[in-house]
Amino acid sequence: MTDKKLIGVDLGGTTIKFAILTPEGEIQQKWSVETNVLDEGSHIVPDIIESINHHLDIYNMKPEQFIGIGMGTPGTIDRDKGTVVGAYNLNWKTTQKIKEQIEQGTGMKFALDNDANVAALGEQWKGAGNSAKDVTFVTLGTGVGGGVIVDGKLVHGLGAGGELGHINVEPGGLACTCGNNGCLESYASATGVVRVARKMAEQFAGDSQLKQMLDDGDDISSKIVFDLAKENDVLALMVVDRVCYYLGLALANIGSMLNPTYIVIGGGVSAAGDFLLTRVDKYFKNFAFPTVKTSTKLKLAELGNEAGVIGAASLALRFAD
Known part of the structure:
Protein backbone atom coordinates (compact mmCIF):
# COMPACT_ATOMS: atom_id res chain seq x y z
CA MET A 1 0.00 0.00 0.00
CA GLY A 122 -16.53 3.71 8.59
CA GLU A 123 -18.11 1.14 10.90
CA GLN A 124 -17.63 -1.63 8.33
CA TRP A 125 -13.96 -0.76 7.76
CA LYS A 126 -12.60 0.14 11.20
CA GLY A 127 -15.48 -0.33 13.65
CA ALA A 128 -18.04 -2.94 14.66
CA GLY A 129 -18.17 -4.39 11.14
CA ASN A 130 -14.69 -5.94 11.51
CA SER A 131 -14.04 -5.45 7.76
CA ALA A 132 -16.75 -8.02 6.92
CA LYS A 133 -17.97 -7.74 3.32
CA ASP A 134 -21.66 -7.74 4.26
CA VAL A 135 -22.65 -5.17 6.89
CA THR A 136 -25.82 -3.16 7.43
CA PHE A 137 -25.59 0.01 9.51
CA VAL A 138 -28.62 1.63 11.14
CA THR A 139 -28.26 5.00 12.82
CA LEU A 140 -30.88 6.13 15.34
CA GLY A 141 -30.62 9.89 15.59
CA THR A 142 -33.08 12.72 14.98
CA GLY A 143 -34.24 10.46 12.16
CA VAL A 144 -33.32 6.89 11.26
CA GLY A 145 -30.75 6.48 8.51
CA GLY A 146 -28.40 3.80 7.41
CA GLY A 147 -26.21 2.20 4.84
CA VAL A 148 -26.16 -1.25 3.29
CA ILE A 149 -22.85 -2.82 2.27
CA VAL A 150 -23.04 -5.99 0.16
CA ASP A 151 -19.91 -7.79 -0.99
CA GLY A 152 -17.85 -4.78 0.13
CA LYS A 153 -19.85 -2.22 -1.89
CA LEU A 154 -22.48 0.28 -0.83
CA VAL A 155 -25.98 -0.35 -2.16
CA HIS A 156 -27.34 2.80 -3.80
CA GLY A 157 -30.13 1.44 -5.99
CA LEU A 158 -31.46 4.29 -8.11
CA GLY A 159 -30.53 6.74 -5.38
CA ALA A 160 -32.69 5.74 -2.41
CA GLY A 161 -31.06 2.41 -1.53
CA GLY A 162 -30.50 2.03 2.21
CA GLU A 163 -33.39 4.25 3.35
CA LEU A 164 -33.80 1.97 6.33
CA GLY A 165 -35.77 4.50 8.36
CA HIS A 166 -38.65 4.18 5.94
CA ILE A 167 -39.23 0.46 6.28
CA ASN A 168 -42.89 0.25 7.27
CA VAL A 169 -43.34 -1.36 10.67
CA GLU A 170 -46.93 -0.28 11.45
CA PRO A 171 -49.21 0.20 8.41
CA GLY A 172 -51.41 3.21 9.04
CA GLY A 173 -49.33 4.13 12.10
CA LEU A 174 -47.70 7.39 13.14
CA ALA A 175 -47.22 9.98 10.38
CA CYS A 176 -43.66 10.26 9.04
CA THR A 177 -41.90 13.31 7.59
CA CYS A 178 -41.62 11.42 4.28
CA GLY A 179 -45.41 11.54 3.87
CA ASN A 180 -46.11 7.89 4.71
CA ASN A 181 -47.44 6.42 7.94
CA GLY A 182 -45.84 3.79 10.15
CA CYS A 183 -42.18 4.17 9.13
CA LEU A 184 -39.48 2.91 11.51
CA GLU A 185 -38.23 6.49 11.83
CA SER A 186 -41.54 7.48 13.47
CA TYR A 187 -40.90 5.00 16.30
CA ALA A 188 -37.17 4.38 16.76
CA SER A 189 -35.59 7.80 16.15
CA ALA A 190 -34.88 10.09 19.11
CA THR A 191 -38.01 12.09 18.25
CA GLY A 192 -39.92 8.86 17.57
CA VAL A 193 -39.23 7.52 21.07
CA VAL A 194 -40.75 10.70 22.50
CA ARG A 195 -43.78 10.38 20.22
CA VAL A 196 -44.33 6.78 21.32
CA ALA A 197 -44.05 7.89 24.97
CA ARG A 198 -46.64 10.64 24.50
CA LYS A 199 -49.06 8.29 22.74
CA MET A 200 -48.70 5.48 25.29
CA ALA A 201 -49.02 7.91 28.21
CA GLU A 202 -52.52 8.83 27.03
CA GLN A 203 -53.76 5.30 27.82
CA PHE A 204 -51.59 4.75 30.91
CA ALA A 205 -53.21 5.17 34.34
CA GLY A 206 -50.58 3.72 36.70
CA ASP A 207 -47.82 5.24 38.80
CA SER A 208 -44.93 6.50 36.63
CA GLN A 209 -42.49 9.39 36.77
CA LEU A 210 -42.51 9.51 32.95
CA LYS A 211 -46.31 9.80 32.97
CA GLN A 212 -46.09 12.58 35.58
CA MET A 213 -43.52 14.48 33.50
CA LEU A 214 -45.63 14.23 30.36
CA ASP A 215 -48.81 15.25 32.21
CA ASP A 216 -46.95 18.26 33.65
CA GLY A 217 -45.83 19.33 30.17
CA ASP A 218 -42.13 18.80 30.92
CA ASP A 219 -39.72 18.43 28.02
CA ILE A 220 -38.57 14.83 27.66
CA SER A 221 -36.00 13.17 25.43
CA SER A 222 -35.26 9.61 24.35
CA LYS A 223 -32.41 9.62 26.88
CA ILE A 224 -34.82 10.47 29.70
CA VAL A 225 -37.14 7.65 28.58
CA PHE A 226 -34.31 5.10 28.57
CA ASP A 227 -32.85 6.38 31.85
CA LEU A 228 -36.25 6.03 33.55
CA ALA A 229 -36.69 2.56 32.06
CA LYS A 230 -33.36 1.54 33.58
CA GLU A 231 -34.83 2.66 36.93
CA ASN A 232 -37.83 0.36 36.31
CA ASP A 233 -40.34 3.11 35.60
CA VAL A 234 -43.33 1.08 34.38
CA LEU A 235 -44.42 3.36 31.52
CA ALA A 236 -40.83 3.96 30.38
CA LEU A 237 -40.24 0.18 30.24
CA MET A 238 -43.40 -0.19 28.13
CA VAL A 239 -42.23 2.54 25.75
CA VAL A 240 -38.75 1.02 25.39
CA ASP A 241 -40.29 -2.40 24.77
CA ARG A 242 -42.52 -0.97 22.03
CA VAL A 243 -39.61 0.83 20.37
CA CYS A 244 -37.43 -2.28 20.52
CA TYR A 245 -40.29 -4.35 19.07
CA TYR A 246 -40.46 -2.14 15.99
CA LEU A 247 -36.69 -1.96 15.64
CA GLY A 248 -36.32 -5.72 16.04
CA LEU A 249 -39.04 -6.27 13.43
CA ALA A 250 -37.33 -3.97 10.91
CA LEU A 251 -33.89 -5.49 11.51
CA ALA A 252 -35.32 -9.01 11.13
CA ASN A 253 -36.74 -8.01 7.73
CA ILE A 254 -33.36 -6.55 6.75
CA GLY A 255 -31.65 -9.70 7.98
CA SER A 256 -33.97 -12.01 6.12
CA MET A 257 -33.40 -10.06 2.91
CA LEU A 258 -29.63 -9.52 3.12
CA ASN A 259 -28.28 -11.91 5.77
CA PRO A 260 -25.28 -9.66 6.55
CA THR A 261 -22.55 -10.75 8.94
CA TYR A 262 -23.41 -7.81 11.21
CA ILE A 263 -26.22 -5.33 11.64
CA VAL A 264 -24.60 -2.41 13.45
CA ILE A 265 -26.75 0.02 15.47
CA GLY A 266 -25.42 3.55 15.95
CA GLY A 267 -26.65 7.10 16.54
CA GLY A 268 -27.69 8.89 19.71
CA VAL A 269 -30.38 6.41 20.78
CA SER A 270 -27.81 3.60 20.70
CA ALA A 271 -26.09 5.26 23.67
CA ALA A 272 -28.58 3.23 25.74
CA GLY A 273 -26.11 0.40 25.05
CA ASP A 274 -26.80 -3.21 25.96
CA PHE A 275 -30.09 -2.18 27.60
CA LEU A 276 -31.30 -1.41 24.07
CA LEU A 277 -29.39 -4.13 22.24
CA THR A 278 -30.61 -7.10 24.31
CA ARG A 279 -34.25 -6.06 23.91
CA VAL A 280 -33.92 -5.45 20.17
CA ASP A 281 -32.12 -8.77 19.76
CA LYS A 282 -34.98 -10.60 21.48
CA TYR A 283 -37.48 -9.33 18.90
CA PHE A 284 -35.00 -9.77 16.05
CA LYS A 285 -34.77 -13.46 16.94
CA ASN A 286 -38.56 -13.67 17.19
CA PHE A 287 -39.08 -12.40 13.66
CA ALA A 288 -36.01 -13.36 11.61
CA PHE A 289 -35.69 -16.33 9.27
CA PRO A 290 -34.20 -19.28 11.23
CA THR A 291 -30.84 -19.28 9.45
CA VAL A 292 -30.53 -15.51 9.91
CA LYS A 293 -31.11 -15.79 13.68
CA THR A 294 -27.93 -17.82 14.04
CA SER A 295 -25.73 -16.21 11.37
CA THR A 296 -26.44 -12.45 11.48
CA LYS A 297 -25.28 -10.70 14.65
CA LEU A 298 -26.55 -7.39 16.03
CA LYS A 299 -23.83 -5.11 17.40
CA LEU A 300 -23.51 -1.59 18.76
CA ALA A 301 -21.46 0.88 16.73
CA GLU A 302 -17.94 1.49 18.00
CA LEU A 303 -16.59 4.60 16.26
CA GLY A 304 -18.98 7.28 17.52
CA ASN A 305 -18.37 10.65 15.87
Missing part, protein backbone atom coordinates in the same frame (compact mmCIF):
# COMPACT_ATOMS: atom_id res chain seq x y z
CA THR A 2 1.15 3.52 -0.81
CA ASP A 3 2.44 5.81 1.94
CA LYS A 4 0.20 8.61 0.65
CA LYS A 5 -2.52 9.84 3.01
CA LEU A 6 -6.30 10.23 2.85
CA ILE A 7 -8.48 13.16 3.90
CA GLY A 8 -11.96 12.50 5.27
CA VAL A 9 -14.59 15.24 5.61
CA ASP A 10 -17.85 14.81 7.53
CA LEU A 11 -20.16 17.69 6.65
CA GLY A 12 -22.91 18.34 9.20
CA GLY A 13 -25.41 21.10 9.82
CA THR A 14 -23.46 22.61 12.74
CA THR A 15 -19.90 21.27 12.35
CA ILE A 16 -17.56 20.16 9.56
CA LYS A 17 -15.16 17.48 10.81
CA PHE A 18 -11.86 16.75 9.04
CA ALA A 19 -9.23 14.05 9.43
CA ILE A 20 -5.97 13.00 7.81
CA LEU A 21 -5.66 9.21 7.76
CA THR A 22 -3.30 6.51 6.58
CA PRO A 23 -4.53 4.22 3.77
CA GLU A 24 -5.14 1.64 6.50
CA GLY A 25 -7.70 3.93 8.14
CA GLU A 26 -5.70 5.20 11.12
CA ILE A 27 -6.44 8.83 12.04
CA GLN A 28 -3.26 10.91 12.31
CA GLN A 29 -4.71 14.42 12.60
CA LYS A 30 -8.23 15.72 13.06
CA TRP A 31 -9.91 19.09 13.45
CA SER A 32 -13.27 20.77 12.90
CA VAL A 33 -14.79 24.09 11.91
CA GLU A 34 -18.24 25.57 12.35
CA THR A 35 -20.65 25.15 9.42
CA ASN A 36 -21.64 28.57 8.09
CA VAL A 37 -25.05 28.08 6.46
CA LEU A 38 -25.66 31.79 5.82
CA ASP A 39 -26.23 33.14 2.29
CA GLU A 40 -27.77 29.87 1.05
CA GLY A 41 -24.80 27.89 2.27
CA SER A 42 -22.46 29.62 -0.18
CA HIS A 43 -19.62 29.77 2.37
CA ILE A 44 -19.49 26.03 3.10
CA VAL A 45 -17.40 24.74 0.20
CA PRO A 46 -14.94 27.69 0.27
CA ASP A 47 -14.57 27.12 4.04
CA ILE A 48 -13.77 23.42 3.43
CA ILE A 49 -11.15 24.31 0.81
CA GLU A 50 -9.60 27.00 3.01
CA SER A 51 -9.48 24.72 6.05
CA ILE A 52 -7.82 21.85 4.16
CA ASN A 53 -5.23 24.13 2.57
CA HIS A 54 -4.56 25.87 5.89
CA HIS A 55 -3.93 22.58 7.68
CA LEU A 56 -1.70 21.30 4.90
CA ASP A 57 0.40 24.42 5.49
CA ILE A 58 0.42 23.79 9.25
CA TYR A 59 1.59 20.18 8.77
CA ASN A 60 3.99 21.15 5.97
CA MET A 61 2.27 18.80 3.51
CA LYS A 62 1.50 19.09 -0.20
CA PRO A 63 -1.46 17.82 -2.31
CA GLU A 64 0.73 15.23 -4.05
CA GLN A 65 1.20 13.50 -0.69
CA PHE A 66 -2.49 12.52 -0.69
CA ILE A 67 -4.48 9.88 -2.52
CA GLY A 68 -7.53 12.12 -2.37
CA ILE A 69 -10.40 13.56 -0.34
CA GLY A 70 -13.67 11.81 0.54
CA MET A 71 -16.69 13.52 2.03
CA GLY A 72 -20.03 12.57 3.54
CA THR A 73 -22.85 15.08 3.14
CA PRO A 74 -26.60 15.37 3.68
CA GLY A 75 -28.83 15.92 0.67
CA THR A 76 -29.49 14.27 -2.68
CA ILE A 77 -26.21 13.29 -4.31
CA ASP A 78 -25.00 12.62 -7.83
CA ARG A 79 -21.85 10.66 -7.08
CA ASP A 80 -20.53 10.71 -10.65
CA LYS A 81 -20.93 14.47 -11.09
CA GLY A 82 -20.01 15.20 -7.47
CA THR A 83 -23.04 17.42 -6.90
CA VAL A 84 -25.50 17.84 -4.03
CA VAL A 85 -28.97 19.35 -3.97
CA GLY A 86 -31.65 19.62 -1.30
CA ALA A 87 -29.48 19.57 1.83
CA TYR A 88 -31.88 21.83 3.66
CA ASN A 89 -30.05 21.83 7.01
CA LEU A 90 -27.11 23.32 5.06
CA ASN A 91 -29.39 25.86 3.33
CA TRP A 92 -28.53 24.23 -0.03
CA LYS A 93 -31.65 24.46 -2.17
CA THR A 94 -29.92 24.54 -5.56
CA THR A 95 -27.36 22.17 -7.08
CA GLN A 96 -23.89 22.53 -5.53
CA LYS A 97 -20.94 21.57 -7.77
CA ILE A 98 -18.82 20.38 -4.87
CA LYS A 99 -16.41 18.02 -6.62
CA GLU A 100 -15.47 20.60 -9.25
CA GLN A 101 -14.84 23.33 -6.67
CA ILE A 102 -12.89 21.22 -4.17
CA GLU A 103 -10.69 19.59 -6.80
CA GLN A 104 -9.86 23.03 -8.24
CA GLY A 105 -9.35 24.56 -4.79
CA THR A 106 -7.12 21.84 -3.33
CA GLY A 107 -5.47 20.14 -6.32
CA MET A 108 -6.66 16.75 -5.03
CA LYS A 109 -9.11 14.16 -6.34
CA PHE A 110 -12.47 14.18 -4.58
CA ALA A 111 -15.34 11.74 -3.98
CA LEU A 112 -18.55 12.10 -2.00
CA ASP A 113 -21.53 10.09 -0.77
CA ASN A 114 -24.47 10.38 1.59
CA ASP A 115 -23.48 10.96 5.24
CA ALA A 116 -25.27 7.85 6.53
CA ASN A 117 -23.58 5.75 3.83
CA VAL A 118 -20.10 6.97 4.76
CA ALA A 119 -20.77 6.31 8.45
CA ALA A 120 -21.69 2.77 7.40
CA LEU A 121 -18.40 2.48 5.52
CA GLU A 306 -15.33 9.34 13.98
CA ALA A 307 -17.35 6.98 11.77
CA GLY A 308 -18.10 9.78 9.30
CA VAL A 309 -14.54 10.96 8.65
CA ILE A 310 -13.18 7.41 8.52
CA GLY A 311 -15.84 6.23 6.10
CA ALA A 312 -15.50 9.39 4.01
CA ALA A 313 -11.74 8.86 3.73
CA SER A 314 -12.34 5.33 2.48
CA LEU A 315 -14.14 6.81 -0.54
CA ALA A 316 -10.82 8.28 -1.66
CA LEU A 317 -9.20 4.83 -1.77
CA ARG A 318 -10.78 4.39 -5.20
CA PHE A 319 -8.10 6.82 -6.43
CA ALA A 320 -5.24 4.67 -5.10
CA ASP A 321 -2.86 3.26 -7.69
Whole structure:
Protein backbone atom coordinates (compact mmCIF):
# COMPACT_ATOMS: atom_id res chain seq x y z
CA MET A 1 0.00 0.00 0.00
CA THR A 2 1.15 3.52 -0.81
CA ASP A 3 2.44 5.81 1.94
CA LYS A 4 0.20 8.61 0.65
CA LYS A 5 -2.52 9.84 3.01
CA LEU A 6 -6.30 10.23 2.85
CA ILE A 7 -8.48 13.16 3.90
CA GLY A 8 -11.96 12.50 5.27
CA VAL A 9 -14.59 15.24 5.61
CA ASP A 10 -17.85 14.81 7.53
CA LEU A 11 -20.16 17.69 6.65
CA GLY A 12 -22.91 18.34 9.20
CA GLY A 13 -25.41 21.10 9.82
CA THR A 14 -23.46 22.61 12.74
CA THR A 15 -19.90 21.27 12.35
CA ILE A 16 -17.56 20.16 9.56
CA LYS A 17 -15.16 17.48 10.81
CA PHE A 18 -11.86 16.75 9.04
CA ALA A 19 -9.23 14.05 9.43
CA ILE A 20 -5.97 13.00 7.81
CA LEU A 21 -5.66 9.21 7.76
CA THR A 22 -3.30 6.51 6.58
CA PRO A 23 -4.53 4.22 3.77
CA GLU A 24 -5.14 1.64 6.50
CA GLY A 25 -7.70 3.93 8.14
CA GLU A 26 -5.70 5.20 11.12
CA ILE A 27 -6.44 8.83 12.04
CA GLN A 28 -3.26 10.91 12.31
CA GLN A 29 -4.71 14.42 12.60
CA LYS A 30 -8.23 15.72 13.06
CA TRP A 31 -9.91 19.09 13.45
CA SER A 32 -13.27 20.77 12.90
CA VAL A 33 -14.79 24.09 11.91
CA GLU A 34 -18.24 25.57 12.35
CA THR A 35 -20.65 25.15 9.42
CA ASN A 36 -21.64 28.57 8.09
CA VAL A 37 -25.05 28.08 6.46
CA LEU A 38 -25.66 31.79 5.82
CA ASP A 39 -26.23 33.14 2.29
CA GLU A 40 -27.77 29.87 1.05
CA GLY A 41 -24.80 27.89 2.27
CA SER A 42 -22.46 29.62 -0.18
CA HIS A 43 -19.62 29.77 2.37
CA ILE A 44 -19.49 26.03 3.10
CA VAL A 45 -17.40 24.74 0.20
CA PRO A 46 -14.94 27.69 0.27
CA ASP A 47 -14.57 27.12 4.04
CA ILE A 48 -13.77 23.42 3.43
CA ILE A 49 -11.15 24.31 0.81
CA GLU A 50 -9.60 27.00 3.01
CA SER A 51 -9.48 24.72 6.05
CA ILE A 52 -7.82 21.85 4.16
CA ASN A 53 -5.23 24.13 2.57
CA HIS A 54 -4.56 25.87 5.89
CA HIS A 55 -3.93 22.58 7.68
CA LEU A 56 -1.70 21.30 4.90
CA ASP A 57 0.40 24.42 5.49
CA ILE A 58 0.42 23.79 9.25
CA TYR A 59 1.59 20.18 8.77
CA ASN A 60 3.99 21.15 5.97
CA MET A 61 2.27 18.80 3.51
CA LYS A 62 1.50 19.09 -0.20
CA PRO A 63 -1.46 17.82 -2.31
CA GLU A 64 0.73 15.23 -4.05
CA GLN A 65 1.20 13.50 -0.69
CA PHE A 66 -2.49 12.52 -0.69
CA ILE A 67 -4.48 9.88 -2.52
CA GLY A 68 -7.53 12.12 -2.37
CA ILE A 69 -10.40 13.56 -0.34
CA GLY A 70 -13.67 11.81 0.54
CA MET A 71 -16.69 13.52 2.03
CA GLY A 72 -20.03 12.57 3.54
CA THR A 73 -22.85 15.08 3.14
CA PRO A 74 -26.60 15.37 3.68
CA GLY A 75 -28.83 15.92 0.67
CA THR A 76 -29.49 14.27 -2.68
CA ILE A 77 -26.21 13.29 -4.31
CA ASP A 78 -25.00 12.62 -7.83
CA ARG A 79 -21.85 10.66 -7.08
CA ASP A 80 -20.53 10.71 -10.65
CA LYS A 81 -20.93 14.47 -11.09
CA GLY A 82 -20.01 15.20 -7.47
CA THR A 83 -23.04 17.42 -6.90
CA VAL A 84 -25.50 17.84 -4.03
CA VAL A 85 -28.97 19.35 -3.97
CA GLY A 86 -31.65 19.62 -1.30
CA ALA A 87 -29.48 19.57 1.83
CA TYR A 88 -31.88 21.83 3.66
CA ASN A 89 -30.05 21.83 7.01
CA LEU A 90 -27.11 23.32 5.06
CA ASN A 91 -29.39 25.86 3.33
CA TRP A 92 -28.53 24.23 -0.03
CA LYS A 93 -31.65 24.46 -2.17
CA THR A 94 -29.92 24.54 -5.56
CA THR A 95 -27.36 22.17 -7.08
CA GLN A 96 -23.89 22.53 -5.53
CA LYS A 97 -20.94 21.57 -7.77
CA ILE A 98 -18.82 20.38 -4.87
CA LYS A 99 -16.41 18.02 -6.62
CA GLU A 100 -15.47 20.60 -9.25
CA GLN A 101 -14.84 23.33 -6.67
CA ILE A 102 -12.89 21.22 -4.17
CA GLU A 103 -10.69 19.59 -6.80
CA GLN A 104 -9.86 23.03 -8.24
CA GLY A 105 -9.35 24.56 -4.79
CA THR A 106 -7.12 21.84 -3.33
CA GLY A 107 -5.47 20.14 -6.32
CA MET A 108 -6.66 16.75 -5.03
CA LYS A 109 -9.11 14.16 -6.34
CA PHE A 110 -12.47 14.18 -4.58
CA ALA A 111 -15.34 11.74 -3.98
CA LEU A 112 -18.55 12.10 -2.00
CA ASP A 113 -21.53 10.09 -0.77
CA ASN A 114 -24.47 10.38 1.59
CA ASP A 115 -23.48 10.96 5.24
CA ALA A 116 -25.27 7.85 6.53
CA ASN A 117 -23.58 5.75 3.83
CA VAL A 118 -20.10 6.97 4.76
CA ALA A 119 -20.77 6.31 8.45
CA ALA A 120 -21.69 2.77 7.40
CA LEU A 121 -18.40 2.48 5.52
CA GLY A 122 -16.53 3.71 8.59
CA GLU A 123 -18.11 1.14 10.90
CA GLN A 124 -17.63 -1.63 8.33
CA TRP A 125 -13.96 -0.76 7.76
CA LYS A 126 -12.60 0.14 11.20
CA GLY A 127 -15.48 -0.33 13.65
CA ALA A 128 -18.04 -2.94 14.66
CA GLY A 129 -18.17 -4.39 11.14
CA ASN A 130 -14.69 -5.94 11.51
CA SER A 131 -14.04 -5.45 7.76
CA ALA A 132 -16.75 -8.02 6.92
CA LYS A 133 -17.97 -7.74 3.32
CA ASP A 134 -21.66 -7.74 4.26
CA VAL A 135 -22.65 -5.17 6.89
CA THR A 136 -25.82 -3.16 7.43
CA PHE A 137 -25.59 0.01 9.51
CA VAL A 138 -28.62 1.63 11.14
CA THR A 139 -28.26 5.00 12.82
CA LEU A 140 -30.88 6.13 15.34
CA GLY A 141 -30.62 9.89 15.59
CA THR A 142 -33.08 12.72 14.98
CA GLY A 143 -34.24 10.46 12.16
CA VAL A 144 -33.32 6.89 11.26
CA GLY A 145 -30.75 6.48 8.51
CA GLY A 146 -28.40 3.80 7.41
CA GLY A 147 -26.21 2.20 4.84
CA VAL A 148 -26.16 -1.25 3.29
CA ILE A 149 -22.85 -2.82 2.27
CA VAL A 150 -23.04 -5.99 0.16
CA ASP A 151 -19.91 -7.79 -0.99
CA GLY A 152 -17.85 -4.78 0.13
CA LYS A 153 -19.85 -2.22 -1.89
CA LEU A 154 -22.48 0.28 -0.83
CA VAL A 155 -25.98 -0.35 -2.16
CA HIS A 156 -27.34 2.80 -3.80
CA GLY A 157 -30.13 1.44 -5.99
CA LEU A 158 -31.46 4.29 -8.11
CA GLY A 159 -30.53 6.74 -5.38
CA ALA A 160 -32.69 5.74 -2.41
CA GLY A 161 -31.06 2.41 -1.53
CA GLY A 162 -30.50 2.03 2.21
CA GLU A 163 -33.39 4.25 3.35
CA LEU A 164 -33.80 1.97 6.33
CA GLY A 165 -35.77 4.50 8.36
CA HIS A 166 -38.65 4.18 5.94
CA ILE A 167 -39.23 0.46 6.28
CA ASN A 168 -42.89 0.25 7.27
CA VAL A 169 -43.34 -1.36 10.67
CA GLU A 170 -46.93 -0.28 11.45
CA PRO A 171 -49.21 0.20 8.41
CA GLY A 172 -51.41 3.21 9.04
CA GLY A 173 -49.33 4.13 12.10
CA LEU A 174 -47.70 7.39 13.14
CA ALA A 175 -47.22 9.98 10.38
CA CYS A 176 -43.66 10.26 9.04
CA THR A 177 -41.90 13.31 7.59
CA CYS A 178 -41.62 11.42 4.28
CA GLY A 179 -45.41 11.54 3.87
CA ASN A 180 -46.11 7.89 4.71
CA ASN A 181 -47.44 6.42 7.94
CA GLY A 182 -45.84 3.79 10.15
CA CYS A 183 -42.18 4.17 9.13
CA LEU A 184 -39.48 2.91 11.51
CA GLU A 185 -38.23 6.49 11.83
CA SER A 186 -41.54 7.48 13.47
CA TYR A 187 -40.90 5.00 16.30
CA ALA A 188 -37.17 4.38 16.76
CA SER A 189 -35.59 7.80 16.15
CA ALA A 190 -34.88 10.09 19.11
CA THR A 191 -38.01 12.09 18.25
CA GLY A 192 -39.92 8.86 17.57
CA VAL A 193 -39.23 7.52 21.07
CA VAL A 194 -40.75 10.70 22.50
CA ARG A 195 -43.78 10.38 20.22
CA VAL A 196 -44.33 6.78 21.32
CA ALA A 197 -44.05 7.89 24.97
CA ARG A 198 -46.64 10.64 24.50
CA LYS A 199 -49.06 8.29 22.74
CA MET A 200 -48.70 5.48 25.29
CA ALA A 201 -49.02 7.91 28.21
CA GLU A 202 -52.52 8.83 27.03
CA GLN A 203 -53.76 5.30 27.82
CA PHE A 204 -51.59 4.75 30.91
CA ALA A 205 -53.21 5.17 34.34
CA GLY A 206 -50.58 3.72 36.70
CA ASP A 207 -47.82 5.24 38.80
CA SER A 208 -44.93 6.50 36.63
CA GLN A 209 -42.49 9.39 36.77
CA LEU A 210 -42.51 9.51 32.95
CA LYS A 211 -46.31 9.80 32.97
CA GLN A 212 -46.09 12.58 35.58
CA MET A 213 -43.52 14.48 33.50
CA LEU A 214 -45.63 14.23 30.36
CA ASP A 215 -48.81 15.25 32.21
CA ASP A 216 -46.95 18.26 33.65
CA GLY A 217 -45.83 19.33 30.17
CA ASP A 218 -42.13 18.80 30.92
CA ASP A 219 -39.72 18.43 28.02
CA ILE A 220 -38.57 14.83 27.66
CA SER A 221 -36.00 13.17 25.43
CA SER A 222 -35.26 9.61 24.35
CA LYS A 223 -32.41 9.62 26.88
CA ILE A 224 -34.82 10.47 29.70
CA VAL A 225 -37.14 7.65 28.58
CA PHE A 226 -34.31 5.10 28.57
CA ASP A 227 -32.85 6.38 31.85
CA LEU A 228 -36.25 6.03 33.55
CA ALA A 229 -36.69 2.56 32.06
CA LYS A 230 -33.36 1.54 33.58
CA GLU A 231 -34.83 2.66 36.93
CA ASN A 232 -37.83 0.36 36.31
CA ASP A 233 -40.34 3.11 35.60
CA VAL A 234 -43.33 1.08 34.38
CA LEU A 235 -44.42 3.36 31.52
CA ALA A 236 -40.83 3.96 30.38
CA LEU A 237 -40.24 0.18 30.24
CA MET A 238 -43.40 -0.19 28.13
CA VAL A 239 -42.23 2.54 25.75
CA VAL A 240 -38.75 1.02 25.39
CA ASP A 241 -40.29 -2.40 24.77
CA ARG A 242 -42.52 -0.97 22.03
CA VAL A 243 -39.61 0.83 20.37
CA CYS A 244 -37.43 -2.28 20.52
CA TYR A 245 -40.29 -4.35 19.07
CA TYR A 246 -40.46 -2.14 15.99
CA LEU A 247 -36.69 -1.96 15.64
CA GLY A 248 -36.32 -5.72 16.04
CA LEU A 249 -39.04 -6.27 13.43
CA ALA A 250 -37.33 -3.97 10.91
CA LEU A 251 -33.89 -5.49 11.51
CA ALA A 252 -35.32 -9.01 11.13
CA ASN A 253 -36.74 -8.01 7.73
CA ILE A 254 -33.36 -6.55 6.75
CA GLY A 255 -31.65 -9.70 7.98
CA SER A 256 -33.97 -12.01 6.12
CA MET A 257 -33.40 -10.06 2.91
CA LEU A 258 -29.63 -9.52 3.12
CA ASN A 259 -28.28 -11.91 5.77
CA PRO A 260 -25.28 -9.66 6.55
CA THR A 261 -22.55 -10.75 8.94
CA TYR A 262 -23.41 -7.81 11.21
CA ILE A 263 -26.22 -5.33 11.64
CA VAL A 264 -24.60 -2.41 13.45
CA ILE A 265 -26.75 0.02 15.47
CA GLY A 266 -25.42 3.55 15.95
CA GLY A 267 -26.65 7.10 16.54
CA GLY A 268 -27.69 8.89 19.71
CA VAL A 269 -30.38 6.41 20.78
CA SER A 270 -27.81 3.60 20.70
CA ALA A 271 -26.09 5.26 23.67
CA ALA A 272 -28.58 3.23 25.74
CA GLY A 273 -26.11 0.40 25.05
CA ASP A 274 -26.80 -3.21 25.96
CA PHE A 275 -30.09 -2.18 27.60
CA LEU A 276 -31.30 -1.41 24.07
CA LEU A 277 -29.39 -4.13 22.24
CA THR A 278 -30.61 -7.10 24.31
CA ARG A 279 -34.25 -6.06 23.91
CA VAL A 280 -33.92 -5.45 20.17
CA ASP A 281 -32.12 -8.77 19.76
CA LYS A 282 -34.98 -10.60 21.48
CA TYR A 283 -37.48 -9.33 18.90
CA PHE A 284 -35.00 -9.77 16.05
CA LYS A 285 -34.77 -13.46 16.94
CA ASN A 286 -38.56 -13.67 17.19
CA PHE A 287 -39.08 -12.40 13.66
CA ALA A 288 -36.01 -13.36 11.61
CA PHE A 289 -35.69 -16.33 9.27
CA PRO A 290 -34.20 -19.28 11.23
CA THR A 291 -30.84 -19.28 9.45
CA VAL A 292 -30.53 -15.51 9.91
CA LYS A 293 -31.11 -15.79 13.68
CA THR A 294 -27.93 -17.82 14.04
CA SER A 295 -25.73 -16.21 11.37
CA THR A 296 -26.44 -12.45 11.48
CA LYS A 297 -25.28 -10.70 14.65
CA LEU A 298 -26.55 -7.39 16.03
CA LYS A 299 -23.83 -5.11 17.40
CA LEU A 300 -23.51 -1.59 18.76
CA ALA A 301 -21.46 0.88 16.73
CA GLU A 302 -17.94 1.49 18.00
CA LEU A 303 -16.59 4.60 16.26
CA GLY A 304 -18.98 7.28 17.52
CA ASN A 305 -18.37 10.65 15.87
CA GLU A 306 -15.33 9.34 13.98
CA ALA A 307 -17.35 6.98 11.77
CA GLY A 308 -18.10 9.78 9.30
CA VAL A 309 -14.54 10.96 8.65
CA ILE A 310 -13.18 7.41 8.52
CA GLY A 311 -15.84 6.23 6.10
CA ALA A 312 -15.50 9.39 4.01
CA ALA A 313 -11.74 8.86 3.73
CA SER A 314 -12.34 5.33 2.48
CA LEU A 315 -14.14 6.81 -0.54
CA ALA A 316 -10.82 8.28 -1.66
CA LEU A 317 -9.20 4.83 -1.77
CA ARG A 318 -10.78 4.39 -5.20
CA PHE A 319 -8.10 6.82 -6.43
CA ALA A 320 -5.24 4.67 -5.10
CA ASP A 321 -2.86 3.26 -7.69
